[in-house]
Amino acid sequence: MSCRNEIQLFSDSSETAQAAFEETVEEVQRIELLWSRYRPDSIVTCINESAGRKPVVVDEETAGLLDYAATAWRESDGLFDITSGVFRRAWNFSSDHIPTKETVNACLPLVGWDKVVWQRPEIYLPVSGMEIDFGGLGKEYAADRVASLLVEHGWIALINLGGDIVASAPRPGDEPWQIGIRNPDAASRLSGHLPLYSGALATSGDYERCIEVNGQRYGHILNPRSGWPAADGPASVSVIAQNCLLAGTLATVAMLKGVEAKRWLDSMGTVNHLVW
Template sequence: MKIQHFHFSAMASPCQLHLLGDNTQCRRAAAAVEQEVRRIEQKYSRYRDDSVLSELNQRAGQTCNIDAETAYLLNYARVCWQQSDGLFDISSGVLRQQWDFRNARLPDPQQLQTLLPRVGFDRCQLLQHNEQHQLLMPAEMEIDFGGIGKEYAADRAAALCRQHGIHSGVVDLGGDLLVLGPKPDGSPWLLGVRHPRDPDKAFAQLPVYEGGMATSGDYERYFDHQGRRYCHLLNPSSGWPVDYWASVTVLAPSCLLAGSFSTIAMLKQQQAQDWLQQQSLHFLAIRPDGSHISQRNH
């Protein structure tokens, strides 16, 4: 068997599958994965008026019935909010209304302040009666799954690959990675961590036998102004970007865990190192000056 490579675009990202199996088996798995990733994108995109997410936002202030998959993601987001002391908040996307990263423009502090009362996922009520799930959001609140949607899709993609009998390979959804299992000889896959200040270089290569790897950083959406970098990762309490780490990469059993842990670490700033070490996960945290800390658990 040799590695089969498949490429498609979804969730505003280049997606790649590197699968070990026979040609027919891999093609069927890749087709199923692409269909599933597009299903999740359509269901939870904030850019589509017909998505489940858009409907929930339009009905803020009313009790909405939700399906089990949406309830799972919302409950996971609530756990992230709790574990991060409110820093990981899927209702903080409303702050983007004042941040113009494309035109490198700082927000008006007073206008930004007016958005803060609309942030606070802890004020959402997740209800369950028998098998029926419901969500009640405060009026004017908006939520999005930008911090967990692609990672969830990577885990779903991996599950489909395994259902098709593929247990070795890598799912890569725009840099959110899930390793299905080691190479046939038992060796790990070497996954590159992008250099946060030189996109054409890898800062490090991490050996991964199985599980998720995700990186959160200040280099995807940002602008520099008067010697300071302003990135898209915003503190939901102040509305202003974090700036302590250039990037944090985390390895975890699932891509969803890796992605949320890396984002929480970025948001925790100075407290991230102690917090990550308490989680007993492997991580690589890089500061803006290029210095770094890492932890490997065997």
């Protein structure tokens, strides 16, 4: 599945804009090739297929992201964990029923960054069946990379990779970019706007992919320690930060903080918006 991406920029000519655009497309595709878990030749696939067998030496850029993932795991008390994709084997969010406790528990031995042996530049998943994925980092990283490229060239741009948004600078005349907010309630509810001058916005939300059983909502953001979504958590969390990677991590962790989500984000002084 794909999602819609969009870059708006101010340029002196449409040729230079087109050149800049092509450069960004190449960058996004390069990142996708590098980290996609769907591609047989990606480094992520290689790491996962070597689980329980042998360590894999990774490139500098992947090492950088693994370092970041390790920090995120540590700073979130284990709530942000790139090994939690294993729970996909238990949860099917296109169905209308939740998995049994046994099915979820069966995944637990395969989840946990603390089990991973990460000694730059070598990574080793010690148990066969363990896997990592950059699903919660890759798109955000790509949006930031595109922003970096455009900033290097001095462009004023707004990047939107499927909802991960970066504004490189205010529009000419110190005007903000207007970020439309569509409420989860689709077409019917009042929608609002966020004036964004510069910075990155990422959203984590579960109302599009969730299972509802007896009025209880089970979102697709799962607690890596239990394999279950947070009870009484927000329906979506949006955070603004200096880059998308950081904003996305904070939004995902907040989703798992349950009722504490808002307080946790406010305590760090972030600009945030929650839908319950």
